Amino acid sequence: MTGACIYGYGYEQRFSFLFAELQTPDELVYKFYPVAGGVFNFKIRAPNDAHLALTSGPSESDPMLEVFLGGWGNTKSVIRRNRTKPDVVEVETPNILNAGEFRGFWVRWFNGIITVGREGEAAAFMSYEEQTAFPINYVGVCTGWGASGSWMIEDSPAAPTLPTPQGWTAPPPTGSGPGCWVPASGGQVPPEAVPGGMDGEQLYIARARHESALIPGKLVPSHGVAYISWGGAEHPCTEYEVLCAGGGQWVPTSGGNIPPQAMPAGESEDGEPLFVGRVNHAGTITPGKVHPSHGFCYIPYGGQEMAFADYEILVSN
Structure with a gap:
Protein backbone atom coordinates (compact mmCIF):
# COMPACT_ATOMS: atom_id res chain seq x y z
CA MET A 1 0.00 0.00 0.00
CA ASP A 155 -10.64 -5.94 13.66
CA SER A 156 -8.46 -3.88 11.32
CA PRO A 157 -9.22 -0.16 10.95
CA ALA A 158 -8.87 1.31 7.48
CA ALA A 159 -5.62 3.15 6.96
CA PRO A 160 -5.81 6.95 7.24
CA THR A 161 -4.04 9.06 4.65
CA LEU A 162 -0.67 10.50 5.63
CA PRO A 163 -0.72 14.31 5.55
CA THR A 164 2.12 15.93 3.67
CA PRO A 165 4.55 17.35 6.29
CA GLN A 166 5.06 21.10 5.98
CA GLY A 167 8.36 21.98 4.37
CA TRP A 168 9.09 18.37 3.42
CA THR A 169 9.89 17.88 -0.25
CA ALA A 170 10.97 14.22 -0.29
CA PRO A 171 9.16 11.65 -2.46
CA PRO A 172 5.88 10.21 -1.12
CA PRO A 173 5.93 7.56 1.62
CA THR A 174 5.98 3.91 0.65
CA GLY A 175 5.32 0.46 2.05
CA SER A 176 3.24 -0.82 4.92
CA GLY A 177 3.68 -1.54 8.61
CA PRO A 178 2.97 0.32 11.87
CA GLY A 179 3.55 3.70 10.14
CA CYS A 180 4.85 5.07 6.84
CA TRP A 181 8.29 4.85 5.26
CA VAL A 182 9.44 8.27 4.07
CA PRO A 183 12.44 8.48 1.70
CA ALA A 184 15.29 10.69 2.96
CA SER A 185 19.06 11.10 2.64
CA GLY A 186 22.18 12.65 4.14
CA GLY A 187 21.04 12.51 7.77
CA GLN A 188 17.64 14.12 7.14
CA VAL A 189 15.02 13.31 9.77
CA PRO A 190 11.47 13.65 8.38
CA PRO A 191 8.68 15.06 10.57
CA GLU A 192 7.07 12.44 12.82
CA ALA A 193 10.09 10.13 12.51
CA VAL A 194 9.81 7.24 14.98
CA PRO A 195 12.58 7.19 17.62
CA GLY A 196 14.15 3.77 17.91
CA GLY A 197 17.07 4.09 20.30
CA MET A 198 19.85 6.18 21.80
CA ASP A 199 23.61 6.35 21.36
CA GLY A 200 24.68 9.78 22.56
CA GLU A 201 21.89 11.16 20.37
CA GLN A 202 18.43 10.08 19.31
CA LEU A 203 18.46 7.20 16.82
CA TYR A 204 15.57 6.62 14.43
CA ILE A 205 14.19 3.55 12.68
CA ALA A 206 15.33 3.41 9.09
CA ARG A 207 15.77 0.90 6.29
CA ALA A 208 17.84 0.75 3.12
CA ARG A 209 18.47 -1.52 0.16
CA HIS A 210 21.65 -3.57 0.06
CA GLU A 211 22.57 -6.65 -1.99
CA SER A 212 19.00 -7.14 -3.27
CA ALA A 213 17.64 -6.96 0.30
CA LEU A 214 15.59 -4.28 2.08
CA ILE A 215 17.05 -4.11 5.58
CA PRO A 216 15.82 -2.31 8.73
CA GLY A 217 18.49 -0.49 10.70
CA LYS A 218 19.27 2.78 12.47
CA LEU A 219 19.46 6.40 11.34
CA VAL A 220 22.24 8.38 13.05
CA PRO A 221 21.53 12.01 12.06
CA SER A 222 24.94 13.41 13.03
CA HIS A 223 26.67 10.85 10.79
CA GLY A 224 24.51 11.76 7.80
CA VAL A 225 23.69 8.10 7.11
CA ALA A 226 21.54 5.17 8.09
CA TYR A 227 23.38 2.01 9.09
CA ILE A 228 22.22 -1.50 8.27
CA SER A 229 23.84 -4.83 9.06
CA TRP A 230 24.55 -7.49 6.45
CA GLY A 231 27.13 -10.21 5.95
CA GLY A 232 28.81 -9.66 9.32
CA ALA A 233 29.44 -5.93 8.77
CA GLU A 234 27.86 -2.54 9.40
CA HIS A 235 27.06 -0.69 6.16
CA PRO A 236 26.43 3.10 5.94
CA CYS A 237 23.73 4.21 3.48
CA THR A 238 23.27 7.82 2.46
CA GLU A 239 19.90 7.03 0.83
CA TYR A 240 17.32 5.42 3.11
CA GLU A 241 13.71 5.43 4.31
CA VAL A 242 12.59 6.51 7.79
CA LEU A 243 9.62 5.09 9.68
CA CYS A 244 7.22 7.95 10.43
CA ALA A 245 3.86 8.48 12.14
CA GLY A 246 3.98 5.06 13.74
CA GLY A 247 2.12 4.01 16.85
CA GLY A 248 4.01 0.82 17.69
CA GLN A 249 4.95 -0.92 20.92
CA TRP A 250 8.20 -2.68 21.83
CA VAL A 251 7.60 -6.27 22.96
CA PRO A 252 10.32 -8.43 24.53
CA THR A 253 10.89 -11.73 22.74
CA SER A 254 13.66 -14.12 21.78
CA GLY A 255 14.84 -16.40 19.01
CA GLY A 256 12.45 -16.76 16.12
CA ASN A 257 9.34 -16.05 18.23
CA ILE A 258 7.59 -13.37 16.18
CA PRO A 259 4.43 -11.84 17.69
CA PRO A 260 1.38 -11.92 15.38
CA GLN A 261 1.24 -8.10 15.22
CA ALA A 262 4.89 -7.63 14.25
CA MET A 263 4.80 -5.89 10.88
CA PRO A 264 7.25 -6.82 8.11
CA ALA A 265 9.62 -3.89 7.54
CA GLY A 266 11.90 -5.36 4.89
CA GLU A 267 12.98 -8.55 3.23
CA SER A 268 16.13 -10.60 2.87
CA GLU A 269 17.74 -11.30 -0.49
CA ASP A 270 15.85 -14.62 -0.38
CA GLY A 271 12.48 -12.91 0.10
CA GLU A 272 12.05 -13.68 3.82
CA PRO A 273 10.26 -10.91 5.75
CA LEU A 274 12.46 -8.94 8.16
CA PHE A 275 11.16 -7.10 11.22
CA VAL A 276 12.32 -4.15 13.35
CA GLY A 277 14.09 -5.10 16.57
CA ARG A 278 16.38 -3.41 19.08
CA VAL A 279 18.74 -4.36 21.89
CA ASN A 280 20.56 -2.79 24.81
CA HIS A 281 24.28 -2.98 24.05
CA ALA A 282 27.30 -1.20 25.51
CA GLY A 283 25.19 1.55 27.05
CA THR A 284 23.17 2.11 23.88
CA ILE A 285 19.73 1.17 22.65
CA THR A 286 20.33 0.18 19.05
CA PRO A 287 17.69 -0.79 16.45
CA GLY A 288 18.31 -3.36 13.77
CA LYS A 289 16.71 -6.24 11.90
CA VAL A 290 15.00 -9.41 13.13
CA HIS A 291 15.63 -12.39 10.84
CA PRO A 292 13.07 -15.03 11.98
CA SER A 293 14.68 -18.11 10.41
CA HIS A 294 18.02 -17.19 12.01
CA GLY A 295 16.46 -16.66 15.44
CA PHE A 296 18.38 -13.41 16.02
CA CYS A 297 18.06 -9.65 16.05
CA TYR A 298 21.06 -8.22 14.20
CA ILE A 299 22.24 -4.68 14.90
CA PRO A 300 24.80 -2.54 13.11
CA TYR A 301 27.36 -1.41 15.71
CA GLY A 302 31.02 -0.41 15.64
CA GLY A 303 31.51 -1.55 12.05
CA GLN A 304 30.12 -5.01 12.80
CA GLU A 305 26.90 -6.97 12.47
CA MET A 306 26.11 -8.21 15.97
CA ALA A 307 23.57 -10.95 16.74
CA PHE A 308 21.35 -11.16 19.85
CA ALA A 309 18.94 -13.95 20.74
CA ASP A 310 17.03 -11.75 23.24
CA TYR A 311 15.62 -8.48 21.96
CA GLU A 312 12.58 -6.25 21.63
CA ILE A 313 10.46 -6.29 18.48
CA LEU A 314 8.23 -3.51 17.17
CA VAL A 315 4.53 -4.40 16.90
CA SER A 316 1.55 -2.24 15.97
CA ASN A 317 -0.81 -1.14 18.74
Whole structure:
Protein backbone atom coordinates (compact mmCIF):
# COMPACT_ATOMS: atom_id res chain seq x y z
CA MET A 1 0.00 0.00 0.00
CA THR A 2 1.40 3.38 -0.96
CA GLY A 3 0.92 6.67 0.80
CA ALA A 4 -0.81 5.33 3.89
CA CYS A 5 -0.05 5.15 7.59
CA ILE A 6 -0.88 1.73 8.94
CA TYR A 7 -2.06 0.97 12.44
CA GLY A 8 -3.27 -2.20 14.15
CA TYR A 9 -3.81 -3.80 17.54
CA GLY A 10 -1.40 -5.25 20.03
CA TYR A 11 0.36 -8.54 20.69
CA GLU A 12 -1.94 -11.29 21.95
CA GLN A 13 -0.12 -11.91 25.25
CA ARG A 14 0.41 -8.25 26.12
CA PHE A 15 -2.56 -6.40 24.66
CA SER A 16 -6.22 -7.02 23.86
CA PHE A 17 -7.38 -8.28 20.50
CA LEU A 18 -10.69 -7.05 19.10
CA PHE A 19 -12.44 -9.75 17.08
CA ALA A 20 -15.44 -9.66 14.81
CA GLU A 21 -17.38 -12.93 14.78
CA LEU A 22 -19.37 -14.10 11.77
CA GLN A 23 -20.85 -17.15 10.14
CA THR A 24 -20.40 -18.16 6.52
CA PRO A 25 -22.81 -20.60 4.86
CA ASP A 26 -22.01 -23.29 2.33
CA GLU A 27 -22.29 -21.04 -0.72
CA LEU A 28 -18.81 -19.77 -1.78
CA VAL A 29 -19.88 -16.10 -1.66
CA TYR A 30 -17.24 -13.78 -0.18
CA LYS A 31 -17.97 -11.30 2.59
CA PHE A 32 -15.40 -8.49 2.34
CA TYR A 33 -13.75 -6.54 5.17
CA PRO A 34 -11.36 -3.55 4.99
CA VAL A 35 -7.82 -4.32 6.14
CA ALA A 36 -4.73 -2.30 6.95
CA GLY A 37 -1.25 -3.06 8.16
CA GLY A 38 -0.23 -5.82 5.80
CA VAL A 39 -1.64 -8.60 7.99
CA PHE A 40 -4.96 -10.43 8.46
CA ASN A 41 -5.31 -12.51 11.63
CA PHE A 42 -8.26 -14.85 12.02
CA LYS A 43 -9.58 -18.06 13.55
CA ILE A 44 -11.81 -20.46 11.66
CA ARG A 45 -13.93 -23.43 12.70
CA ALA A 46 -14.94 -25.45 9.66
CA PRO A 47 -14.59 -29.03 8.38
CA ASN A 48 -12.95 -27.96 5.10
CA ASP A 49 -12.67 -25.24 2.46
CA ALA A 50 -12.14 -21.93 4.24
CA HIS A 51 -11.49 -19.44 1.43
CA LEU A 52 -10.02 -15.93 1.49
CA ALA A 53 -9.81 -13.35 -1.30
CA LEU A 54 -7.23 -10.52 -1.28
CA THR A 55 -8.40 -7.56 -3.34
CA SER A 56 -8.09 -3.80 -3.82
CA GLY A 57 -11.85 -3.25 -3.56
CA PRO A 58 -14.79 -4.84 -1.72
CA SER A 59 -15.70 -7.28 -4.47
CA GLU A 60 -14.25 -9.97 -6.71
CA SER A 61 -12.20 -8.27 -9.42
CA ASP A 62 -8.81 -8.72 -11.05
CA PRO A 63 -6.16 -8.62 -9.77
CA MET A 64 -7.15 -10.96 -6.96
CA LEU A 65 -5.38 -13.63 -4.94
CA GLU A 66 -7.30 -16.39 -3.21
CA VAL A 67 -6.15 -18.58 -0.33
CA PHE A 68 -7.93 -21.91 0.04
CA LEU A 69 -7.38 -23.67 3.38
CA GLY A 70 -8.34 -27.33 3.78
CA GLY A 71 -9.56 -27.89 0.26
CA TRP A 72 -10.03 -31.22 -1.48
CA GLY A 73 -11.57 -32.84 1.58
CA ASN A 74 -9.30 -31.02 4.06
CA THR A 75 -6.16 -32.49 2.49
CA LYS A 76 -4.34 -29.54 0.89
CA SER A 77 -4.19 -25.74 0.68
CA VAL A 78 -3.48 -23.51 -2.30
CA ILE A 79 -3.01 -19.94 -3.49
CA ARG A 80 -4.85 -19.09 -6.71
CA ARG A 81 -4.44 -15.99 -8.88
CA ASN A 82 -7.37 -14.32 -10.66
CA ARG A 83 -9.62 -17.38 -10.24
CA THR A 84 -7.49 -19.23 -12.78
CA LYS A 85 -5.89 -22.65 -12.67
CA PRO A 86 -3.23 -23.96 -12.30
CA ASP A 87 -2.83 -22.76 -8.73
CA VAL A 88 0.36 -20.78 -8.11
CA VAL A 89 1.03 -22.56 -4.78
CA GLU A 90 -0.12 -25.98 -3.58
CA VAL A 91 0.87 -27.74 -0.35
CA GLU A 92 -0.33 -30.86 1.44
CA THR A 93 -2.07 -29.84 4.70
CA PRO A 94 -4.00 -32.86 5.96
CA ASN A 95 -6.59 -32.01 8.63
CA ILE A 96 -5.54 -28.36 8.79
CA LEU A 97 -9.15 -27.38 9.64
CA ASN A 98 -11.48 -28.83 12.27
CA ALA A 99 -15.25 -28.64 12.51
CA GLY A 100 -15.12 -28.87 16.30
CA GLU A 101 -12.53 -26.23 17.22
CA PHE A 102 -11.23 -22.83 16.17
CA ARG A 103 -7.82 -22.82 14.54
CA GLY A 104 -5.85 -19.62 14.06
CA PHE A 105 -4.01 -18.41 10.96
CA TRP A 106 -2.44 -15.27 9.52
CA VAL A 107 -1.97 -13.87 6.05
CA ARG A 108 0.70 -11.21 5.47
CA TRP A 109 1.64 -9.18 2.43
CA PHE A 110 4.64 -6.95 1.81
CA ASN A 111 6.08 -5.66 -1.48
CA GLY A 112 4.11 -8.24 -3.45
CA ILE A 113 5.10 -11.20 -1.24
CA ILE A 114 2.11 -13.04 0.22
CA THR A 115 2.68 -15.45 3.12
CA VAL A 116 0.26 -17.70 5.00
CA GLY A 117 0.98 -19.26 8.39
CA ARG A 118 -0.53 -20.77 11.51
CA GLU A 119 -1.19 -18.81 14.68
CA GLY A 120 1.84 -18.94 16.96
CA GLU A 121 4.24 -19.92 14.18
CA ALA A 122 6.59 -17.39 12.59
CA ALA A 123 7.33 -19.50 9.51
CA ALA A 124 4.82 -19.53 6.68
CA PHE A 125 3.57 -22.78 5.17
CA MET A 126 2.63 -21.03 1.91
CA SER A 127 4.37 -18.15 0.15
CA TYR A 128 3.87 -16.49 -3.22
CA GLU A 129 5.49 -13.48 -4.89
CA GLU A 130 3.12 -11.45 -7.04
CA GLN A 131 5.13 -10.10 -9.98
CA THR A 132 2.85 -7.08 -10.39
CA ALA A 133 2.12 -5.98 -6.84
CA PHE A 134 -1.26 -4.38 -6.19
CA PRO A 135 -2.70 -2.69 -3.08
CA ILE A 136 -4.57 -5.08 -0.81
CA ASN A 137 -7.31 -3.10 0.93
CA TYR A 138 -9.90 -5.83 1.49
CA VAL A 139 -10.03 -9.49 2.46
CA GLY A 140 -13.09 -11.59 1.67
CA VAL A 141 -13.97 -14.80 3.50
CA CYS A 142 -16.32 -17.65 2.65
CA THR A 143 -16.85 -21.39 2.97
CA GLY A 144 -18.21 -23.95 0.56
CA TRP A 145 -17.96 -27.43 -0.94
CA GLY A 146 -20.15 -28.85 1.82
CA ALA A 147 -18.78 -26.66 4.62
CA SER A 148 -20.16 -23.76 6.63
CA GLY A 149 -17.84 -21.87 8.97
CA SER A 150 -17.55 -19.80 12.13
CA TRP A 151 -14.92 -17.06 11.92
CA MET A 152 -13.23 -14.81 14.47
CA ILE A 153 -11.59 -11.97 12.54
CA GLU A 154 -9.33 -9.44 14.19
CA ASP A 155 -10.64 -5.94 13.66
CA SER A 156 -8.46 -3.88 11.32
CA PRO A 157 -9.22 -0.16 10.95
CA ALA A 158 -8.87 1.31 7.48
CA ALA A 159 -5.62 3.15 6.96
CA PRO A 160 -5.81 6.95 7.24
CA THR A 161 -4.04 9.06 4.65
CA LEU A 162 -0.67 10.50 5.63
CA PRO A 163 -0.72 14.31 5.55
CA THR A 164 2.12 15.93 3.67
CA PRO A 165 4.55 17.35 6.29
CA GLN A 166 5.06 21.10 5.98
CA GLY A 167 8.36 21.98 4.37
CA TRP A 168 9.09 18.37 3.42
CA THR A 169 9.89 17.88 -0.25
CA ALA A 170 10.97 14.22 -0.29
CA PRO A 171 9.16 11.65 -2.46
CA PRO A 172 5.88 10.21 -1.12
CA PRO A 173 5.93 7.56 1.62
CA THR A 174 5.98 3.91 0.65
CA GLY A 175 5.32 0.46 2.05
CA SER A 176 3.24 -0.82 4.92
CA GLY A 177 3.68 -1.54 8.61
CA PRO A 178 2.97 0.32 11.87
CA GLY A 179 3.55 3.70 10.14
CA CYS A 180 4.85 5.07 6.84
CA TRP A 181 8.29 4.85 5.26
CA VAL A 182 9.44 8.27 4.07
CA PRO A 183 12.44 8.48 1.70
CA ALA A 184 15.29 10.69 2.96
CA SER A 185 19.06 11.10 2.64
CA GLY A 186 22.18 12.65 4.14
CA GLY A 187 21.04 12.51 7.77
CA GLN A 188 17.64 14.12 7.14
CA VAL A 189 15.02 13.31 9.77
CA PRO A 190 11.47 13.65 8.38
CA PRO A 191 8.68 15.06 10.57
CA GLU A 192 7.07 12.44 12.82
CA ALA A 193 10.09 10.13 12.51
CA VAL A 194 9.81 7.24 14.98
CA PRO A 195 12.58 7.19 17.62
CA GLY A 196 14.15 3.77 17.91
CA GLY A 197 17.07 4.09 20.30
CA MET A 198 19.85 6.18 21.80
CA ASP A 199 23.61 6.35 21.36
CA GLY A 200 24.68 9.78 22.56
CA GLU A 201 21.89 11.16 20.37
CA GLN A 202 18.43 10.08 19.31
CA LEU A 203 18.46 7.20 16.82
CA TYR A 204 15.57 6.62 14.43
CA ILE A 205 14.19 3.55 12.68
CA ALA A 206 15.33 3.41 9.09
CA ARG A 207 15.77 0.90 6.29
CA ALA A 208 17.84 0.75 3.12
CA ARG A 209 18.47 -1.52 0.16
CA HIS A 210 21.65 -3.57 0.06
CA GLU A 211 22.57 -6.65 -1.99
CA SER A 212 19.00 -7.14 -3.27
CA ALA A 213 17.64 -6.96 0.30
CA LEU A 214 15.59 -4.28 2.08
CA ILE A 215 17.05 -4.11 5.58
CA PRO A 216 15.82 -2.31 8.73
CA GLY A 217 18.49 -0.49 10.70
CA LYS A 218 19.27 2.78 12.47
CA LEU A 219 19.46 6.40 11.34
CA VAL A 220 22.24 8.38 13.05
CA PRO A 221 21.53 12.01 12.06
CA SER A 222 24.94 13.41 13.03
CA HIS A 223 26.67 10.85 10.79
CA GLY A 224 24.51 11.76 7.80
CA VAL A 225 23.69 8.10 7.11
CA ALA A 226 21.54 5.17 8.09
CA TYR A 227 23.38 2.01 9.09
CA ILE A 228 22.22 -1.50 8.27
CA SER A 229 23.84 -4.83 9.06
CA TRP A 230 24.55 -7.49 6.45
CA GLY A 231 27.13 -10.21 5.95
CA GLY A 232 28.81 -9.66 9.32
CA ALA A 233 29.44 -5.93 8.77
CA GLU A 234 27.86 -2.54 9.40
CA HIS A 235 27.06 -0.69 6.16
CA PRO A 236 26.43 3.10 5.94
CA CYS A 237 23.73 4.21 3.48
CA THR A 238 23.27 7.82 2.46
CA GLU A 239 19.90 7.03 0.83
CA TYR A 240 17.32 5.42 3.11
CA GLU A 241 13.71 5.43 4.31
CA VAL A 242 12.59 6.51 7.79
CA LEU A 243 9.62 5.09 9.68
CA CYS A 244 7.22 7.95 10.43
CA ALA A 245 3.86 8.48 12.14
CA GLY A 246 3.98 5.06 13.74
CA GLY A 247 2.12 4.01 16.85
CA GLY A 248 4.01 0.82 17.69
CA GLN A 249 4.95 -0.92 20.92
CA TRP A 250 8.20 -2.68 21.83
CA VAL A 251 7.60 -6.27 22.96
CA PRO A 252 10.32 -8.43 24.53
CA THR A 253 10.89 -11.73 22.74
CA SER A 254 13.66 -14.12 21.78
CA GLY A 255 14.84 -16.40 19.01
CA GLY A 256 12.45 -16.76 16.12
CA ASN A 257 9.34 -16.05 18.23
CA ILE A 258 7.59 -13.37 16.18
CA PRO A 259 4.43 -11.84 17.69
CA PRO A 260 1.38 -11.92 15.38
CA GLN A 261 1.24 -8.10 15.22
CA ALA A 262 4.89 -7.63 14.25
CA MET A 263 4.80 -5.89 10.88
CA PRO A 264 7.25 -6.82 8.11
CA ALA A 265 9.62 -3.89 7.54
CA GLY A 266 11.90 -5.36 4.89
CA GLU A 267 12.98 -8.55 3.23
CA SER A 268 16.13 -10.60 2.87
CA GLU A 269 17.74 -11.30 -0.49
CA ASP A 270 15.85 -14.62 -0.38
CA GLY A 271 12.48 -12.91 0.10
CA GLU A 272 12.05 -13.68 3.82
CA PRO A 273 10.26 -10.91 5.75
CA LEU A 274 12.46 -8.94 8.16
CA PHE A 275 11.16 -7.10 11.22
CA VAL A 276 12.32 -4.15 13.35
CA GLY A 277 14.09 -5.10 16.57
CA ARG A 278 16.38 -3.41 19.08
CA VAL A 279 18.74 -4.36 21.89
CA ASN A 280 20.56 -2.79 24.81
CA HIS A 281 24.28 -2.98 24.05
CA ALA A 282 27.30 -1.20 25.51
CA GLY A 283 25.19 1.55 27.05
CA THR A 284 23.17 2.11 23.88
CA ILE A 285 19.73 1.17 22.65
CA THR A 286 20.33 0.18 19.05
CA PRO A 287 17.69 -0.79 16.45
CA GLY A 288 18.31 -3.36 13.77
CA LYS A 289 16.71 -6.24 11.90
CA VAL A 290 15.00 -9.41 13.13
CA HIS A 291 15.63 -12.39 10.84
CA PRO A 292 13.07 -15.03 11.98
CA SER A 293 14.68 -18.11 10.41
CA HIS A 294 18.02 -17.19 12.01
CA GLY A 295 16.46 -16.66 15.44
CA PHE A 296 18.38 -13.41 16.02
CA CYS A 297 18.06 -9.65 16.05
CA TYR A 298 21.06 -8.22 14.20
CA ILE A 299 22.24 -4.68 14.90
CA PRO A 300 24.80 -2.54 13.11
CA TYR A 301 27.36 -1.41 15.71
CA GLY A 302 31.02 -0.41 15.64
CA GLY A 303 31.51 -1.55 12.05
CA GLN A 304 30.12 -5.01 12.80
CA GLU A 305 26.90 -6.97 12.47
CA MET A 306 26.11 -8.21 15.97
CA ALA A 307 23.57 -10.95 16.74
CA PHE A 308 21.35 -11.16 19.85
CA ALA A 309 18.94 -13.95 20.74
CA ASP A 310 17.03 -11.75 23.24
CA TYR A 311 15.62 -8.48 21.96
CA GLU A 312 12.58 -6.25 21.63
CA ILE A 313 10.46 -6.29 18.48
CA LEU A 314 8.23 -3.51 17.17
CA VAL A 315 4.53 -4.40 16.90
CA SER A 316 1.55 -2.24 15.97
CA ASN A 317 -0.81 -1.14 18.74
